[in-house]
Amino acid sequence: MNTGIVRKLGERIRQGERRSLARAITLLESTLDPHRGEAEALLADVLPAAGRSIRLGITGVPGVGKSTFIEALGYRLAESGHRLAVLTIDPSSVISGGAVLGDKTRMGKLSSHPGVFIRPSPTGGSSGGVARRTRESILLCEAAGYDIIMVETVGVGQSELRVAGMTDFFILLLLPASGDELQGIKRGVMELADLILVNKADGDLDTVARRTVSDYQQAVGLIQPRTPGWKAPVLAVSALQDEGLGKVLETIHRFQAQDRESGLIEQRRSEQGREWLRQEVHDGLMDLCNREPEFVQLFRQFETEVCAGRLAATVAARKLVSDITRSKRAS
Ligand SMILES: Nc1nc2c(ncn2[C@@H]2O[C@H](COP(=O)(O)OP(=O)(O)OP(=O)(O)O)[C@@H](O)[C@H]2O)c(=O)[nH]1
Numbered sequence: 001m002n003t004g005i006v007r008k009l010g011e012r013i014r015q016g017e018r019r020s021l022a023r024a025i026t027l028l029e030s031t032l033d034p035h036r037g038e039a040e041a042l043l044a045d046v047l048p049a050a051g052r053s054i055r056l057g058i059t060g061v062p063g064v065g066k067s068t069f070i071e072a073l074g075y076r077l078a079e080s081g082h083r084l085a086v087l088t089i090d091p092s093s094v095i096s097g098g099a100v101l102g103d104k105t106r107m108g109k110l111s112s113h114p115g116v117f118i119r120p121s122p123t124g125g126s127s128g129g130v131a132r133r134t135r136e137s138i139l140l141c142e143a144a145g146y147d148i149i150m151v152e153t154v155g156v157g158q159s160e161l162r163v164a165g166m167t168d169f170f171i172l173l174l175l176p177a178s179g180d181e182l183q184g185i186k187r188g189v190m191e192l193a194d195l196i197l198v199n200k201a202d203g204d205l206d207t208v209a210r211r212t213v214s215d216y217q218q219a220v221g222l223i224q225p226r227t228p229g230w231k232a233p234v235l236a237v238s239a240l241q242d243e244g245l246g247k248v249l250e251t252i253h254r255f256q257a258q259d260r261e262s263g264l265i266e267q268r269r270s271e272q273g274r275e276w277l278r279q280e281v282h283d284g285l286m287d288l289c290n291r292e293p294e295f296v297q298l299f300r301q302f303e304t305e306v307c308a309g310r311l312a313a314t315v316a317a318r319k320l321v322s323d324i325t326r327s328k329r330a331s
């Protein structure tokens with residue numbers, strides 16, 4: 001590993017140099033072993049400068065208007081002097097390798113703003129791997145002086161859980177829908193939300209949107225708030241026409257003010273750190289089972305036994321871990 005280069009890169013990032021930030025994120029995305037070592041050294045180097053931002057997570061079904069919303073809200077923030085970084089986790093891009101490029105052009109106005117850094121998620125790899133790189137990218141962006149981080153993800157499964165696990169404030173976008181049907185949004189996702197927005201409250205959809213707001217206000221009243229003392233507000237917005245966004249900012253400020261009294265964000269981050277560590281240990285072990293021939297073999301044997309019902313998964317897992325540690329200790 002070239003420690004000189006890593007140190008220089010860290011220095012340039014702390015000076016807010018975008019090209020170096022982009023290069024560093026590419027380094028994080030590399031799956032080559034030597035790069036991983038450099039990436040870890042770089043993270044250690046910039047970590048003391050990270051953390052000073054508000055991290056916003058944004059989710060919703062495809063087409064709900066996440067990118068449009070980020071562009072509109074982001075532009076306001078950038079114009080008022082904030083430095084904004086936008087990262088995306090797109091699970092569909094993991095499969096199809098698509099969708100990402102279109103997104104960056106869709107955020108055209110925002111991406112040309114000098115105070116804004118936009119980075120789509122890389123294609124390929126597992127969604128867990130993409131999420132890990134996003135977490136690390138957040139730290140790099142903070143070290144580079146970005147004080148607002150937005151993470152966009154399509155709400156179609158696990159990815160929103162992961163994003164809620166790496167952000168301070170989680171925004172769920174919904175479509176106006178008539179009737180009291182809750183759009184197949186899983187209750188679990190609603191429970192994660194700190195703010196619920198019914199987007200596209202404009203033109204013909206305006207009336208429906210207002211009704212959807214009141215439906216969701218009722219629904220929110222029935223769930224246990226994620227944060228004691230914080231009931232997720234439900235608001236109507238139009239990202240396209242830039243309406244209702246002042247209220248969104250007010251809500252975020254109110255959350256921050258409440259946090260200053262209760263230390264909520266710090267508490268949330270420390271819990272997230274713990275969870276991230278657990279996840280990494282899990283991923284690290286699974287990685288060994290997938291990559292090192294000796295353990296691949298062992299894993300398969302246990303798998304066969306478990307699948308055939310001859311061995312309980314808990315017993316197999318414990319044996320596997322103890323075999324791995326014994327073999328590592330001996331080597
Ligand atoms: N009428 C109306 N259309 C909107 C609004 N916001 C977004 N749209 C439109 O909805 C479509 C999808 O918007 P995007 O911002 O790309 O949605 P997204 O959620 O980022 O979509 P994915 O990234 O594909 O998941 C676009 O044609 C937008 O112009 C809005 O407030 N009102």
Ligand SMILES: [Mg+2]
Nearest residue numbers: 066067068103
């Ligand atoms: Mg989008």
